[in-house]
Amino acid sequence: MPDGLTKLRLAGISDRLNFDRLFASATDAPSVTEVYVVKPDILAIRIDTGHITKGGQIPYQPQAGDNIADPAKGWLKRNGELVGAVVGPDKDFLTRFDQFSGSALDTDLADQPNTYSVTPTDRSAAVSPEAVERKSKPTDMAWVGPWKFEWPMAHTIFLDMSDDFVAGKTYEIDLSKLGIDPVTFKYSPQQNRSEAVHVSQLGFRPDDPAKVGFLSTWLGSGESLSYGEGLRFQLIDQATDQSVYEGTTVLSVPASRSEDKRRNYNGTDVYKMDFSDFAKSGTYRLCAEQIGCSFSFEIADSVWQKAFHTTARGFYHQRSGIALKQPYTDFERPRPYHPDDGIKIYQSTYTLMESSEGLKLGKQEARAGLKAGNTGKQVANAWGGWFDAGDWDRRIQHLEASRQLLELDQLFPDYFNRLDLNLPESDNALPDVVDEALWNLDFFQRLQAEDGGISGGIESDRPQSNFAASWQEPGDAYVYAPDMWSSYLYAGVAAQAATVVARYDQERADSYRDSALRAMAWAETQYGAAEAVDWRIRSERNLAAVELYQATGDRRWHQLFLETTVFSDPKAPLWKGNSHDQQDAAFVYARFSDLPVDTEVQQNARDALLAWADSQVEIVNGTGFNWSKFDAYENVGWGGSFGAPESIQILRAHALTGDRKYLAAGVLANQFSLGANPDNLVYTTGLGQRSPQNPLVIDARVTGQAPPPGITVYGPLDLWRFNDYWIAKQLLFDKMSPSPWKWPTTEAYTDIFLYPAVTEFTIHQTMGPATYARGYLAAREAVTSTAAAESGGRMAK
Numbered sequence: 001m002p003d004g005l006t007k008l009r010l011a012g013i014s015d016r017l018n019f020d021r022l023f024a025s026a027t028d029a030p031s032v033t034e035v036y037v038v039k040p041d042i043l044a045i046r047i048d049t050g051h052i053t054k055g056g057q058i059p060y061q062p063q064a065g066d067n068i069a070d071p072a073k074g075w076l077k078r079n080g081e082l083v084g085a086v087v088g089p090d091k092d093f094l095t096r097f098d099q100f101s102g103s104a105l106d107t108d109l110a111d112q113p114n115t116y117s118v119t120p121t122d123r124s125a126a127v128s129p130e131a132v133e134r135k136s137k138p139t140d141m142a143w144v145g146p147w148k149f150e151w152p153m154a155h156t157i158f159l160d161m162s163d164d165f166v167a168g169k170t171y172e173i174d175l176s177k178l179g180i181d182p183v184t185f186k187y188s189p190q191q192n193r194s195e196a197v198h199v200s201q202l203g204f205r206p207d208d209p210a211k212v213g214f215l216s217t218w219l220g221s222g223e224s225l226s227y228g229e230g231l232r233f234q235l236i237d238q239a240t241d242q243s244v245y246e247g248t249t250v251l252s253v254p255a256s257r258s259e260d261k262r263r264n265y266n267g268t269d270v271y272k273m274d275f276s277d278f279a280k281s282g283t284y285r286l287c288a289e290q291i292g293c294s295f296s297f298e299i300a301d302s303v304w305q306k307a308f309h310t311t312a313r314g315f316y317h318q319r320s321g322i323a324l325k326q327p328y329t330d331f332e333r334p335r336p337y338h339p340d341d342g343i344k345i346y347q348s349t350y351t352l353m354e355s356s357e358g359l360k361l362g363k364q365e366a367r368a369g370l371k372a373g374n375t376g377k378q379v380a381n382a383w384g385g386w387f388d389a390g391d392w393d394r395r396i397q398h399l400e401a402s403r404q405l406l407e408l409d410q411l412f413p414d415y416f417n418r419l420d421l422n423l424p425e426s427d428n429a430l431p432d433v434v435d436e437a438l439w440n441l442d443f444f445q446r447l448q449a450e451d452g453g454i455s456g457g458i459e460s461d462r463p464q465s466n467f468a469a470s471w472q473e474p475g476d477a478y479v480y481a482p483d484m485w486s487s488y489l490y491a492g493v494a495a496q497a498a499t500v501v502a503r504y505d506q507e508r509a510d511s512y513r514d515s516a517l518r519a520m521a522w523a524e525t526q527y528g529a530a531e532a533v534d535w536r537i538r539s540e541r542n543l544a545a546v547e548l549y550q551a552t553g554d555r556r557w558h559q560l561f562l563e564t565t566v567f568s569d570p571k572a573p574l575w576k577g578n579s580h581d582q583q584d585a586a587f588v589y590a591r592f593s594d595l596p597v598d599t600e601v602q603q604n605a606r607d608a609l610l611a612w613a614d615s616q617v618e619i620v621n622g623t624g625f626n627w628s629k630f631d632a633y634e635n636v637g638w639g640g641s642f643g644a645p646e647s648i649q650i651l652r653a654h655a656l657t658g659d660r661k662y663l664a665a666g667v668l669a670n671q672f673s674l675g676a677n678p679d680n681l682v683y684t685t686g687l688g689q690r691s692p693q694n695p696l697v698i699d700a701r702v703t704g705q706a707p708p709p710g711i712t713v714y715g716p717l718d719l720w721r722f723n724d725y726w727i728a729k730q731l732l733f734d735k736m737s738p739s740p741w742k743w744p745t746t747e748a749y750t751d752i753f754l755y756p757a758v759t760e761f762t763i764h765q766t767m768g769p770a771t772y773a774r775g776y777l778a779a780r781e782a783v784t785s786t787a788a789a790e791s792g793g794r795m796a797k
């Protein structure tokens with residue numbers, strides 16, 4: 001239950017929302033928020049419409065005549081009108097529907113050239129554009145009824161003029177036919193920001209072997225825009241306003257060329273601006289000749305550390321079982337999902353291995369299986385871990401992120417021992433990155449059965465409400481029964497933790513080692529009795545064996561690893577669907593230096609990892625914005641999208657070889673997610689100058705707070721592959737222009753709360769990989785020379 005302080009805070013939010021309603025009346029008309037050039041003769045105007053006053057949450061004070069129209073969902077009807085949802089175990093809070101105001105843009109009129117006139121302020125004749133193109137998409141969603149929405153919109157209108165704009169001149173744009181006051185625009189390409197220029201908003205380390213920006217514009221109804229190669233670009237020093245570097249654009253990928261085994265994702269030509277050989281620290285903007293400039297960015301030693309710090313802090317903001325509060329964060333909420341607060345958490349006989357949320361080896365949907373297997377026995381110590389995503393579940397897959405955090409400390413112990421993440425555990429003997437990994441591991445250790453078996457985690461007994469915060473859910477929860485898969489996965493990470501923690505706290509390391517051995521013994525008993533074992537379970541068994549060998553030095557685990565590895569075959573890949581996944585095991589074994597190894601198997605494991613990394617480097621170098629994918633056939637969406645970089649194997653290859661090509665590819669693979677994309681958006685909250693404002697974080701939505709920093713969202717969904725996705729079909733089909741299915745995937749991100757495939761996230765699919773990549777790039781050793789970086793540009797005189 002929220003405490004009195006929280007009730008006071010929510011009441012304060014209510015007061016602020018009343019102020020917002022007063023202010024909204026002045027901003028309800030369509031307004032121009034950006035004017036910029038995308039080509040010397042094409043002017044872009046962004047017009048925003050609609051204003052949301054978020055409903056927020058207040059203590060519920062019943063009034064005469066109140067009627068809960070739908071008790072299951074809590075819809076409150078007051079004075080004949082549905083006003084929101086009454087939530088909480090005691091039904092003592094009211095989450096109100098949003099209020100929407102503002103008039104829509106007349107898009108038929110907006111698409112007509114004679115709607116506009118552009119006049120130089122030196123009194124030359126007014127000119128209308130020869131053609132108009134437009135693209136429109138929502139910027140938020142107002143939830144105004146039980147299943148009713150209104151949509152603030154961003155309309156980007158492109159005016160194709162007969163002549164080029166003249167640098168230094170000021171122009172007045174007449175928008176009176178749209179009911180909008182005239183706007184003036186001074187054309188100064190070295191000063192104006194243009195959405196056509198894309199670069200990482202975090203920037204680069206001076207010794208990063210790759211430093212690039214991009215130039216592209218998709219015109220919506222006008223589709224592709226070609227710039228041609230050889231356009232001059234400059235780096236402008238923000239402090240002096242002087243050019244310090246210049247080069248020329250090269251075509252990265254044309255709209256006509258596929259970027260993988262499927263298709264092109266840009267809908268327009270993409271050009272690259274390469275300044276890899278520039279290494280002077282400072283703050284800069286990247287400017288394309290006669291077009292405009294990017295957001296400013298840094299070149300500094302601390303760039304990747306800043307990116308890592310915010311990204312890694314996202315895990316703290318997903319913690320279950322403790323309150324989030326000062327001095328550790330500005331995003332505050334009470335303690336959720338702790339048994340001491342009254343929530344009942346029951347043991348089930350149903351396993352995650354069977355579940356639709358796990359390996360899907362059973363026939364029942366997860367919650368149905370858990371309820372059917374309810375033993376009625378409450379589990380007393382079932383708290384902790386990280387919330388899965390926008391919901392409250394905690395699953396064994398999250399240990400993949402714990403593994404990645406622990407691996408960072410294994411690779412760079414000195415660096416991470418110095419790094420402070422401002423955690424409640426920051427004053428202990430362990431590095432903070434290890435503390436965060438153990439927060440999650442300890443949750444599963446608490447669930448370990450007496451016989452050693454490990455549960456797959458905890459699942460709520462019902463889908464979460466979009467109107468109730470995490471600490472207000474009225475239902476119960478279930479603990480999955482132990483299974484082989486979860487036990488092997490846990491045994492591997494617990495053994496890894498024992499290896500890492502032994503450097504700092506031997507007693508605690510021993511507890512993880514012993515727990516891992518118990519989990520492994522239980523899983524081995526189950527394995528021996530099973531008639532058939534899924535390939536994913538076999539893969540986790542192999543990984544657990546190699547980690548236990550590292551943690552204990554016991555040769556029986558080495559023998560089990562050798563019996564189950566695919567790397568007896570020099571041609572075996574890291575991963576093969578329906579066969580094996582030995583990506584992590586390959587890296588662990590390839591790095592062994594103090595234990596006896598089979599040198600042939602070790603070499604094969606190393607070669608397989610490098611071969612996979614090489615294939616990903618090829619993907620990086622073949623995509624317009626240098627993003628990567630797991631493989632060339634992977635779909636873009638649901639954890640395989642652009643929100644988090646796909647770079648772990650590339651960076652592991654760099655760790656094994658020190659080869660500059662892997663470091664360069666690792667840096668490039670991170671650019672799209674950090675702002676070098678058509679939306680000029682960083683896909684991690686709290687980073688850069690433009691990041692998601694409406695991720696699917698229910699606690700933020702309900703309490704009216706800004707989203708917590710460090711949440712890395714999925715990113716765009718490729719509707720060419722996922723063409724039946726319900727959000728597009730039910731909600732966005734008539735809101736976006738062109739239709740959602742015609743938007744290029746790289747520009748298809750829509751910052752609306754209820755878009756799970758796009759604005760949601762998971763611990764293991766987005767937060768873990770993003771944290772690993774930025775942590776590696778922050779901690780890796782300095783490159784002593786930039787001689788190998790070739791960009792074709794030159795320092796400005």
